[in-house]
Amino acid sequence: MNKFSWYEAKSVEDALENVNATSSDILAKKPENSTVIFKAGGIDLLDLMKEGLVNPGAIINIKKIPGLDKIEYDENSGLKIGTNTTLSELEGNDLIKTKYFALYQAVAHAGTPHLRNSATLGGNLAQRTRCWYFRSIEHQCFRKGSGTCYAQNGENEFHSIMNNQTCASVHSSSVSTALMAFNAKVEIASSGGKTREVEIEDFFVHPEDNSKNETILQAGELITGVIIPPVKLGTKSYYIKQGARESHDWAIADVAVVTEISGGKCNNAEIVLGAASPVPIKAEKAATMLKGKRIDEALAKSAGKRSMKGATPLSGNAYKVPIFKTIVKRAILKSV
Numbered sequence: 001m002n003k004f005s006w007y008e009a010k011s012v013e014d015a016l017e018n019v020n021a022t023s024s025d026i027l028a029k030k031p032e033n034s035t036v037i038f039k040a041g042g043i044d045l046l047d048l049m050k051e052g053l054v055n056p057g058a059i060i061n062i063k064k065i066p067g068l069d070k071i072e073y074d075e076n077s078g079l080k081i082g083t084n085t086t087l088s089e090l091e092g093n094d095l096i097k098t099k100y101f102a103l104y105q106a107v108a109h110a111g112t113p114h115l116r117n118s119a120t121l122g123g124n125l126a127q128r129t130r131c132w133y134f135r136s137i138e139h140q141c142f143r144k145g146s147g148t149c150y151a152q153n154g155e156n157e158f159h160s161i162m163n164n165q166t167c168a169s170v171h172s173s174s175v176s177t178a179l180m181a182f183n184a185k186v187e188i189a190s191s192g193g194k195t196r197e198v199e200i201e202d203f204f205v206h207p208e209d210n211s212k213n214e215t216i217l218q219a220g221e222l223i224t225g226v227i228i229p230p231v232k233l234g235t236k237s238y239y240i241k242q243g244a245r246e247s248h249d250w251a252i253a254d255v256a257v258v259t260e261i262s263g264g265k266c267n268n269a270e271i272v273l274g275a276a277s278p279v280p281i282k283a284e285k286a287a288t289m290l291k292g293k294r295i296d297e298a299l300a301k302s303a304g305k306r307s308m309k310g311a312t313p314l315s316g317n318a319y320k321v322p323i324f325k326t327i328v329k330r331a332i333l334k335s336v
């Protein structure tokens with residue numbers, strides 16, 4: 001790891017005045033002493049630095065900025081979670097467990113308790129893919145500017161099975177799978193006191209739209225929080241993560257389902273697949289199958305099958321297709 005200097009940001013404005021890079025700006029470049037990047041919990045940033053992929057000249061610690069670690073709920077505006085809230089704090093919040101159960105489950109299955117004590121919500125959304133071609137300094141990859149995704153014809157066991165023609169990586173944030181099912185928005189601040197809210201679906205960027213970035217974040221932008229609409233009466237939700245082992249690994253496949261049930265029928269549904277595509281995606285046609293219907297095993301099974309229509313698995317990851325079909329079915333049946 002190269003030497004870097006350290007700055008404690010005192011406020012959002014203070015942080016924004018001093019930053020000039022995101023991880024994609026300085027990816028795989030030689031040590032560059034003029035680049036300045038944010039650090040929250042430091043889990044992913046320090047990994048990228050140790051892997052030799054990111055060599056910032058300076059780090060701005062945003063973790064101690066006052067007020068960015070609050071969890072607030074209002075019946076009209078919904079849930080607002082400050083960016084620096086740790087995954088442990090989310091996991092331990094009773095309101096989230098009661099009203100946004102799938103989010104609680106997603107957080108509780110991310111990493112280990114030790115990691116969740118440091119990892120923040122904002123850092124989780126801005127973390128980089130775990131694709132081994134991306135993470136290895138020895139390899140080139142599409143996300144690092146080579147123009148070629150070597151996973152497509154290489155080692156692709158944990159890679160995407162949909163939308164994988166340009167880049168076969170998957171996004172690593174399983175928390176965002178649940179956030180997307182609740183139609184969350186990401187709040188982003190930029191200098192001059194400007195703030196914007198972006199649908200989480202628009203926050204993530206497909207590789208064909210931008211080869212470098214996995215999110216819309218630009219240097220000089222700070223996630224300040226995530227906002228989730230209030231839950232409607234009859235809302236049920238469920239999240240399932242399938243990993244190689246039930247300890248500390250990223251998802252091989254994960255799904256979040258949110259339904260609105262009234263009179264025994266499903267009025268509305270969202271199904272989101274994580275680790276299927278380079279960014280989390282909604283299985284809209286599968287969700288539509290549930291609307292206006294009484295959910296039973298046969299319908300859940302059909303929706304699970306529909307969620308995989310159009311899948312284009314690679315040489316080493318066709319095994320993910322039946323896993324997704326099964327976990328989608330199970331999550332639907334648990335959301336009734």
Ligand SMILES: Cc1cc2nc3c(=O)[nH]c(=O)nc-3n(C[C@H](O)[C@H](O)[C@H](O)COP(=O)(O)OP(=O)(O)OC[C@H]3O[C@@H](n4cnc5c(N)ncnc54)[C@H](O)[C@@H]3O)c2cc1C
Pocket residue numbers: 022023037038039040041042043044045046062083109110111112115118119120121122123124125126127128172173174175176217221222223224248249250251
């Ligand atoms: C063994 C292991 C298993 C894991 N398993 C899972 C899992 O199952 N599911 C899952 O979702 N994650 C998993 N993770 C990833 C972990 O959750 C993330 O690395 C962590 O959430 C990142 O948060 P952080 O606060 O540490 O971010 P940092 O490392 O501090 O930052 C990450 C990136 O985000 C940028 N950044 C941070 N905060 C902001 C902000 N507010 N605005 C703009 N940019 C910002 C930083 O510049 C950096 O580029 C795992 C990690 C490990 C090591």
